[in-house]
Amino acid sequence: MNKSVCFSVLGFQRDIYGNTCAVLSRRAVQLACKTEYLDRLVSGDIIDARVTHLEKFGAFIDVGAGINALIPIDMLSVSRIAHPSQRLSEGQDIKVVLRKREDGKLIFSLKELLGTW
Helix, strand or coil: CCCCCCCEEEEEEECCCCCEEEEEEHHHHHHHHHHHCHHHCCCCCEEEEEEEEEECCEEEEEEECCEEEEEEHHHCCCCCCCCHHHCCCCCCEEEEEEEEEECCEEEEECHHHCCCC
């Protein structure tokens, strides 16, 4: 609720009352984003992301079309922090760097973009 969502129109069909309804797919947009954008990223690439949720172990980010990734808490700051809320807030737009791919998952970091102490 109150969130923007990406979707693709797959077609149109009639419901049981004869009304024309659009057939929408969020999954189609996510698959296209993954194959045309995320699968082409290499370690060191910097992308835009949005913080969606904070947990004590890290921050979840939307990296495109509603696809979520995790930034572990040790990758959020050059100094030790007790909770991700000390650096980020939900809904915040940030830039992140791809550290590595591991078992089909993308591992992102924020601290490399913060500079040194």
